[in-house]
Amino acid sequence: MVKKRIAKILSFRYTMMAAILILLAGGLVLLPKYQESEGIPAEQLLSNIISLERYVSTDQISDKLISQDPSFILIDVRSEERYNSYTLPNAINIPLKKLLDKEFESYLNQDQYDVVFFSDDNFYADQAWAICNRLEYKNLHVLKGGINKWFTTIINPKKPNENMSSKAFELYTTRKAASLFYGVVYPDQTKTKSVIKKAPRKIITVKKKKKMPVEGGC
């Protein structure tokens, strides 16, 4: 009796399977759609945020500037007025409000140079960093402390106390030497007035890399 009933049900098996198929396909149509967020996935963004490479120190930048390292672009995200009054050597001005303009895209969206954002502190630079990360641009960094830190460490380094370690003294002499490079004059030097040297702004045009289509086959 049971066997007969099972046989009766099984005789409809193809109909049932076809019904399941159509139900599943219909489910796809009826499922509520959601706008998929474009750009960087959340986990990737988080790992970028806590990455140690996110911040570069003023000492590192000073080092690179002195050794004329060509592998990075300094980007000043402050307003144009502030940029004109003072900026780091060779920096390019991209005000935060104009960050998404087409004309600046080739500076930011490339993977040949390290991009270093800076502002007065690292507040606005961090915002620029976050926006560019969202757009999945690569090699982004922020100058830790911005121009304020630049002044307190490189341009006007604090003299260490006598009871501090020799490393602090070494750092002080390096920073002092660096500040000389940027045109700071110390009273112990018997030099007459010298003009603060501002290196000419260099504009590096960057060719956008073409994305190659995925190759493969069956």
Add this chain to the structure above:
Amino acid sequence: MEFLISTSIIPEQWDSIIAICIGIAFGFVLESSGFSSSRKMAGVFYGYDFAVLKVFFTAAVVAVIGIYYLDYLGYLDVTKLYIHPTYVWGAIIGGAIMGVGFIAGGFCPGTGLCGVAIGKLDAWVYVLGILIGIFIFSELYTVFEPIYNGYYLGNITLIDSFEWNPYWTIFIFSIIAVVAFVVADMVRKKIKKVFY
């Protein structure tokens, strides 16, 4: 699998070994479902056996529904899947030649190799024919090259080029599949049974 390979969880050197394993499994399934018989394969054209139509249509529908569910749940990104590039005239002419070969020989290239593996004589002749065809094509490559490499449309899909809604397309496609199965069954019942 692509994910596992591209993130180097499985090193690239394993590609061929993975391919061989998948190939053996595929061949086994083909053979055990009777696809190494040219009579069964050709049956779809004469109307006494629609196994080929049913199998390939079901495979396509199940795969596409599964892929879009995985995409919806976020396990897979449809936009990142590999899409085979389209060479329009190459595809049309090649498809016509393949169709003629399919009816005449009773095999498609994959099932032909299955037949070779179990020692079917017609499959041996069929594969020999394939090899001759490859030889002719290679020798006359310079003549065929403009068709082979021309009329290139890129990695396009129906959904992109006609801007169809993928979900409705899949739904309609699966209804077409089910209707095709019903019609095929009706045709099979009307045609005189062939034993093979």
